[in-house]
Every structure is written in structure tokens, then in C-alpha cells.
Amino acid sequence: MNERTRISDNEKWQAVINCARNYDSLFFYGVKTTGIFCRPSCKSKTPIRGNVIFFNNAANAIASGFRPCKRCCPDKIIFKPELEIIKKAKDIFHTTYNKQVNLQYVSRQLGVSINHLIKLFKQHTDFTPIQYISKIRVDKAKELLKQGDISILEIAYATGYKSLSNFYKCFKDQTGYTPSEYKKSRGEL
Structure with a gap:
């Protein structure tokens, strides 16, 4: 008898309620009303007990018609939530770099x-x-x-800076050159 079959449904349910990471590879749970399955450590809202079904592995959950949760990614063998947060934050920053930064909004999204x-x-x-x-x-x-062919002022605004002086300061701090010097050299510096 393996370790998976020795865990009672009540113990599994307690692991789900407590978001117990130490049970992550031992079982998965699906929520019938959403059609989504999760790891026991998933931080999503705790489902109603009557809507939960337990699986020994992710393949069984998928075979039963459940989709993997986007938050805990139970279909991935190795899942490091911190790295997922960093990856998603980088994606947001790369697509919104030219807008005003609102870390409160970004943190809520994540x-x-x-x-x-x-x-x-x-x-x-x-x-x-x-x-x-x-x-x-x-x-x-x-x-x-x-x-x-683009003016420095237009570049400053196109890249998200609200003032030319702030653009010059950030540019020089990072490159050691002013934008004018860099433009004249065509990036040869």
C-alpha cells in the first residue's frame, strides 16, 4: 500500500483547508462547480466540501475533465509560485513600461x-x-x-518619462552618457 492510499479524505480535506504544501505531490483536488483542479497548497478560495473530489495525480484529474488551476499550476511537475509571480510581473512591466507605474495595481493583479x-x-x-x-x-x-530620426523629447515621452530632466537623469545614471551624446554616436558608445 503506497502513501497516497493511506491518506483519508478527511485528512486531505484538512490539507486543502490549511493550504498544506507538504501534501502537494500526494494528491490533487478538483472542484466540481468550476471544473478546475488544484494542489492542496493552492491559495484560491476554499471550496465547499461537497463540491470537492480528490485525485491521486494530475493525469486522473485531466482525464475526468478538470482543467488545471492557473494560480497553482498543478499540471507542472515543479512549480515555484515566486518565480511565476516574477515572470508575470516582468510581462506586465514589458508591456506597460511606457505608462505610469502603479505598483498597487500590479500587485493586486498578481x-x-x-x-x-x-x-x-x-x-x-x-x-x-x-x-x-x-x-x-x-x-x-x-x-x-x-x-x-526621433527627437529626444518624443523618445522621453514614448518611453514613459513625464519630464525631460528625469529622462536625462535616468539615462545618464544607467549608461554614463546623456541621451544627446548617445544619439550623436548612434549607440557606438
Whole structure:
């Protein structure tokens, strides 16, 4: 008899209620009303007990017509939620770098607090989210400056800066050159 069959449904249910990570590879649970299956450690809202069915593995859940949860990714063998948060944050930053940064909005989208987002991001990238966005903006500005046909003011606004002085400061801090010097050299610096 293997370890999976020795876990009672009551014990499994307690693991679900407590979001117990130590049960993650031992079983999965599906929610009949949503058609989604999760790991025991999933931080999604606790379902009603009567709507829950337990599975020994992800393949059985999929075969029964359940979809994997997008939050805990039970279909992945190795799942590191911190890395998923960082990846999603980077995706958001790369698509919205030219807009005003609202970390509260981003953290809500990712289901974490602002402080947790900043801590995780710094831990995994060596940048704060604001530093990372600034790097994206300067990299994009460098591309546009190499083209030579767009004014520095237009580039500053196109890359999300609200003032030319802030653009100059961030650009020089990261590259060691002013945008004008970089533009004249066509990126040869």
C-alpha cells in the first residue's frame, strides 16, 4: 500500500483547508462547480466540501475533465509560485513600461502585497520593480536614439518619462552618457 492510499479524505480535506504544501505531490483536488483542479497548497478560495473530489495525480484529474488551476499550476511537475509571480510581473512591466507605474495595481493583479512584490522581485532579479522598469525604458530609449530620426523629447515621452530632466537623469545614471551624446554616436558608445 503506497502513501497516497493511506491518506483519508478527511485528512486531505484538512490539507486543502490549511493550504498544506507538504501534501502537494500526494494528491490533487478538483472542484466540481468550476471544473478546475488544484494542489492542496493552492491559495484560491476554499471550496465547499461537497463540491470537492480528490485525485491521486494530475493525469486522473485531466482525464475526468478538470482543467488545471492557473494560480497553482498543478499540471507542472515543479512549480515555484515566486518565480511565476516574477515572470508575470516582468510581462506586465514589458508591456506597460511606457505608462505610469502603479505598483498597487500590479500587485493586486498578481495577488500579492506591494511589499511582497518588491521583496520577491529584488530577491530574484537584483532590481526593485521601479529600477527594472527604468532599465526597460532606457533600453527602449537606446533603440530609438540609434534610429536618429526621433527627437529626444518624443523618445522621453514614448518611453514613459513625464519630464525631460528625469529622462536625462535616468539615462545618464544607467549608461554614463546623456541621451544627446548617445544619439550623436548612434549607440557606438
